[in-house]
Amino acid sequence: MDKQNRPKNLNLFTIRLPINAIVSIMHRMSGMALFLMIPALLWALNASVQSAQTYVDLNLVLQHWLVKLLLIALLWAFFHHFYAGLRHLAMDVHWMTTLQKARLSSRLVLVLVAISVILFAVKIW
Amino acid sequence: MLIELLTKRYPGMRLWLAQRLSAVYMAAYLLLLALLVLIKQPQAYQGWHTLMSAWWWRVLTLLFFVALIMHAWLGVRDVFKDYIFNLRLRAVLQVLVDVLLVLYLGWAVKILWSI
Numbered sequence: 001m002d003k004q005n006r007p008k009n010l011n012l013f014t015i016r017l018p019i020n021a022i023v024s025i026m027h028r029m030s031g032m033a034l035f036l037m038i039p040a041l042l043w044a045l046n047a048s049v050q051s052a053q054t055y056v057d058l059n060l061v062l063q064h065w066l067v068k069l070l071l072i073a074l075l076w077a078f079f080h081h082f083y084a085g086l087r088h089l090a091m092d093v094h095w096m097t098t099l100q101k102a103r104l105s106s107r108l109v110l111v112l113v114a115i116s117v118i119l120f121a122v123k124i125w
Numbered sequence: 126m127l128i129e130l131l132t133k134r135y136p137g138m139r140l141w142l143a144q145r146l147s148a149v150y151m152a153a154y155l156l157l158l159a160l161l162v163l164i165k166q167p168q169a170y171q172g173w174h175t176l177m178s179a180w181w182w183r184v185l186t187l188l189f190f191v192a193l194i195m196h197a198w199l200g201v202r203d204v205f206k207d208y209i210f211n212l213r214l215r216a217v218l219q220v221l222v223d224v225l226l227v228l229y230l231g232w233a234v235k236i237l238w239s240i
Binding site for chain 2: 028031032034035038039042045046048049050051052055056082085086089092
């Protein structure tokens with residue numbers, strides 16, 4: 001078979017991503033989301049330290065249910081990036097690199113993310 | 126082995142290492158922040174302000190933002206390289222992101238030095 005005519009399948013509706021690929025692509029997506037939220041983080045940090053009034057105002061903004069939902073989504077991105085990042089670091093030093101262990105650590109990441117997000121959501125609500 | 130990889134022959138290795146080191150620093154900083162909040166239980170604005178304004182903590186926080194900007198730059202660059210095939214568009218977007226990140230760092234410095 002020559003190189004030009006190799007079969008390829010890039011149909012996103014028929015490709016089934018394995019769990020490792022899901023954790024990996026979500027690491028990227030959560031990273032981009034966190035990048036986009038940097039200005040919000042800086043704005044909040046500024047408000048929290050600038051004066052007693054801005055601190056109280058920030059607290060009021062964070063009480064709004066829509067903001068709380070956004071915060072939970074943001075923390076989801078953070079926890080995923082955090083735990084999946086630790087997984088990548090572990091692999092860099094050759095821990096859990098067999099297919100079976102990589103699948104196990106992927107599941108572990110998803111479970112830890114779920115627990116962390118739920119705890120955070122309960123705490124702020 | 127690692128030292129050898131960090132020489133000029135493999136410039137990508139330095140970026141790779143910078144991405145890892147910034148990640149480790151940020152993780153350590155955030156754990157320390159969580160620990161400080163748990164131990165000191167800062168009450169209202171005064172407590173939070175006292176916690177954030179210690180000179181050594183401001184230095185660590187500034188380092189956090191330096192690590193964050195570096196980490197974001199490397200990450201976004203990788204994503205652009207993988208998904209944006211039009212080189213001109215990629216260059217324009219990259220410059221935009223570079224300018225934004227420098228502005229963010231300046232903003233962080235301004236916030237930390239006016240605490």
